[in-house]
Amino acid sequence: MKAIRFMQPEDIEYSDIPAPQVKDNEVLAKIAYAGFCATDIELLTGEMVHIKNGNTKYPIIPGHEWSGTIVEVGKNVRDFKVGDRITSDVSLGCGECDECRKGHYNLCPNREVIGSYKNRQGVFAEYVAVPQRHVYKIPDGLSMLIIMSAAVFSWILTIDQFPLRVVNLMAAITTSREVMIILVVILLLIVGMFIDGTSALIILVPILFPMAASYGMNPVHFGIFMVVTLLIGGITPPVGILLYICCGIAKIEVKDTIKMLIPYLIMYIVVALLIGFIPGFSTWLPSLLFK
Incomplete structure (x- = not known):
């Protein structure tokens, strides 16, 4: 070889x-x-x-x-x-x-x-x-290039102190945890539209977790919040990887599902915001199991 x-x-x-x-x-x-x-x-x-x-x-x-x-x-x-x-x-x-x-x-x-x-x-x-x-x-549909490059990308971000820059930028925009949660929801929804959840987590966790910690968010709370919000992006056009997979399985056109999908998307976004704003939604069960 x-x-x-x-x-x-x-x-x-x-x-x-x-x-x-x-x-x-x-x-x-x-x-x-x-x-x-x-x-x-x-x-x-x-x-x-x-x-x-x-x-x-x-x-x-x-x-x-x-x-x-x-x-x-x-x-x-x-x-x-x-x-x-x-x-x-x-x-x-x-x-x-x-x-x-x-x-x-x-x-x-x-x-x-x-x-x-x-x-x-x-x-x-x-x-x-x-x-x-x-x-x-590596899951089907996940780019092998993304998997290989994620570690390199994370290292570059760390060396450049990019997580610290994001934290400082957010602090400059707002000191309110609630506003930060809304901004993160918007970011994750946009990212989830174009990148599958696994790849997005690999890339974004090193950036967003230090920021969340600086606002006092519990790691379990923030992890669940990230996963749920990214999955919403996964069923949202224009890319919506999960949406295309489901339509492929059901053998229906994506354009035929969008109108019916809107009420569910609104509900999912409300749930994501509730998880973000109310830590008990995501931490009560782990706190019971791991006392």
Whole structure:
């Protein structure tokens, strides 16, 4: 397979290497998209701490933000099949230690990191092999480009202090929590019209959650508020991904549903505002269950 390798600091090679051999509990995926982020820059310059302490050595295939399609599965893989569109965790646990048995793969003493730590092969190649416990299916209709780029986009937003800028902008517009909720509803309805809910959450949570926290909103309350409001956008033209899916299943034209949809949209928006303004609507049950 073709792969990009960092041979030494500032030394990049594009060459043919053997494809990964799939173990019994792994899947082999053909890479569709791969992102380039600050970790890869540190690997390229030699500034990464794992290079300095010897836990990562050259040459290495970098890259850890990716999406792709399964082309082969190991004999013990049950939850995935050839043709599934997937992405994965970055930090890979051994699957055998106490921490891994608890699901704390990031605390595994034997962990590897795709594209960096312990020289686990990265995704700047045609194929990558990943244990099935670290693999996630990408829902139909969700762009693999969005999944790959969301982590890069979030990193850029964080480095640029964009969440802080949004908080400061909102504070400049209003100090009222109620006005902030109305502005967020408008934003989420517009975003939900054009972007599916999963992608919107990946992109917007790092931006909006710090702002909500600055207004004293409970994380559970704000999370439910975001999901409900984004789903309303999903059934709203002109794009309305959920609307198109439902019309496709029912075999009816989208234009024939819009008039009938208006009363429900009004009701849904009222419910979203009630959830936003009255925290008890969304937090009473969790507060009972997790006292």
